[in-house]
Amino acid sequence: MYRIAINGYGRIGQAVLRALYESKDKWGMQVVAINSLSDIETLTYMTRYDTTHGRFPVCVEHRDSNLIVDGDVIRVSNTEDPADLDWQDLEIDLILECSGTFGDLAQAQRYLDAGAKRLLFSQPALPEVEATVVYGVNDEVLNNTQRIVSAASCTTNCIVPVLKALDQKWGVENGMTTTIHSAMNDQPIIDSSNARNLRLSRGGLQSIIPIDTSLARGIERMLPHLQGKFDCLHIRVPTQNVSVLDVSLNMKNDVSVEEVNDLFADLSRGTLSHILGYTEEPHASVDFNHSPLSCVVDGSQTKVNSKRMLKLFCWFDNEWGFANRMLDVSRHWLNL
Template sequence: MRPTLPTGMRDRGDWSTTPTAGASRPREKIVSLEFDASRARWTAREELAERMIPLIGGLYREHGVVTSIHGRRLINRSPIELLKAHRFARQAGDVELDPADTMRVLEALREIAPGPASLDLARLVARYAASGVEGAHGGEGERMPLADFLRTELAPVLAADGAERPVREGTNVVLYGFGRIGRLLARILIAHSGDATGLRLRAIVVRKGSANDLVKRASLLRRDSVHGPFAGTIEVDEQANTILANGTLIQVIHANDPAAIDYTTYGIHDAIVVDNTGRWRDEEGLSQHLRSTGVARVLLTAPGKGAIKNIVHGINDGDIEASDRILSAASCTTNAITPVLKAVEDAYGVVRGHVETVHSFTNDQNLIDNFHSGDRRGRSAALNMVITETGAAKAVAKALPSFAGKLTGSAIRVPTPDVSLAILNLQLERPTSKDEINRYLRQVSLTSPLRQQVDYIESAEVVSTDFVGSSRAGIVDGLATIADGTDAVLYVWYDNEFGYSCQVVRVIEAMAGTHPVVLPVREPVVLGSVAPDAASAADADAQPELVAG
């Protein structure tokens, strides 16, 4: 809003013209007023964001409430990051979210004290604004007081008057292996440890190394060439063989046999063991973990073989049963493409397709030319593009049976350490256009049940490194979309390390029954329900979420 101008400075024509010498002083005053007004507005917003932080933290630590704005988690965020999340809300409507409205909701939530839940503050604000005209007498068209509205919306997680909520223990998690995925899982689990009823990282199992093995492993957790420094403090106790990270005490266990560990000697019972070594991928191999004392279930961070269920969270996590002792979290590429394929299948139907992945190199490849059992993979990963194969296309059918026999796939390994790109070349059952399918996928990323898995961006300047640290399984690049009748090509970015690790944690939560209730309840996204004006193209500020999901 332009500040009020002093008398005599109004109606002077086009301000963009070069002022004469006599007019320069009034023009300077206008600019100064605008500068001061902009700074005052920003300072007020920044102060509001600073006041939000203890409310957001208190709701999380004391009540297990995860707050977000259109899927952008607000826990452990700086004031600037909170304001960026509010600005992102423009992508779901015409205006950005007012921090003052968010503050009122947070203050009301503190008094209501809901139970564990994932609350989208932007949707709560929007639903309250749409509920009527605010009034004090409850007349026709007047909306109820905010506290009463929130009690209605959050009824599933509110205790009855005078009733105490049942107290439940957190679920113990053991990381078997501590490589690229293992260390990222540790970072995410530690960041999510504020809620005592959730997942508790209790131990890491590795093979015994050198005398300073513990210090070196802690250093790898503390520093990462791709994902940056650990967000917090790390202490090492070599006598107890433990790592203390942000108050989470992690026992480091040295073992070569997954069946010969007594976890109960470390106070660990009914644990979920997350095998991120990739050494065993069938039921026979992974069942070795179940022979160790203190283990309840096993999750593999790679595609499972045989009858093992391959779970892609957001797609078939509802298939997890209490009797499932061994599960797989599928692959990073399968997690990236399956949610997008599910969304497209629901709206347009998919006849057939081909998936081409441009994939970052992995530690399975050689730094310089050397022997490798796989074709071409023996050539230097740092110097070459390497044509290889991927099982991700066929693996989609394990999570989405309707895709059985519909997809082919291939891969090109490229000399980048992280972030990959999947190109989906699809033949659809019904025709569409670039604008239509983009509007639909954009809305899927904002308001659908797949919003934790699918993100969307439109910017002519983004490149692969812009997606390092994205918590979504895949990010649709809208400007790259091609659609002509029943033919469509979609470009899906994905952080094949961090984004996949976030999906793994969601599967662990589903196995443990600790995944919070998502409120307010979301209506399904229906093709054609998104008006073009409400889905205008995102600008360069609309970056994908770069925090743990």
């Protein structure tokens, strides 16, 4: 059983822990430490109850500075400075860095120095990381000598398998994407000043809010031959969870709706079944809440214009799907 620490216990950190306990074998991993700025009482409560994903499926309590989950003891610390962490005796195999507050190697190394062998970012981080992995697309780049790796982002994990499949089949000339993303915890319920981003000062329940995105850079990092050929928009909408990517592509060769849908239906039943889904049912976003897939292509929304302009709709649970990819990458990397 590999020993895991979680640094940052927000939406992704909590989803990772829950996904471990909802699996049959806990993915061969055991969380032994959590570092969070929340006190132990708050952390226990937020683990037990979740508005989006429901009650935690097993008993959760706390004793002293430990979180007790189904009888498993998890040491909890509350520090911003990794120099204050004392994990040396825990024999940690991997830190899942879920705070989203940094993405550089120097800070990551400080967490490793606190007592762990490897660190996996829950965000793209800086390009200097030893590898950026979209599971099911390029996990073969991992090796057992790497120490600091990124699992990219929820949107990158959604779009890259789709783009790679289309590019291999017909060739992608260029494209644009719009991420229609659920509200997040950096948005206030009602207006509250945010000098760094004025749009994020607006109430998240009342408006559709454009946000800057680095998805184009994520696509280029994973598919470098498409560098300079994508631009991306991102808007936040007043829903609790589940997002969708609206993808517009110019293809190098003629395509049809039927051919594109057949491709993704086949992949969802075959080589990409673990990460990719396909549907033609009349879904709403809530239907994909708690979906472990990186992407579900909605064939009912596939459109082709003038034979080479393709539009796709790709659903994804931006919390649960990505948490499961974090665990996929972790298990694969640890077992090399």
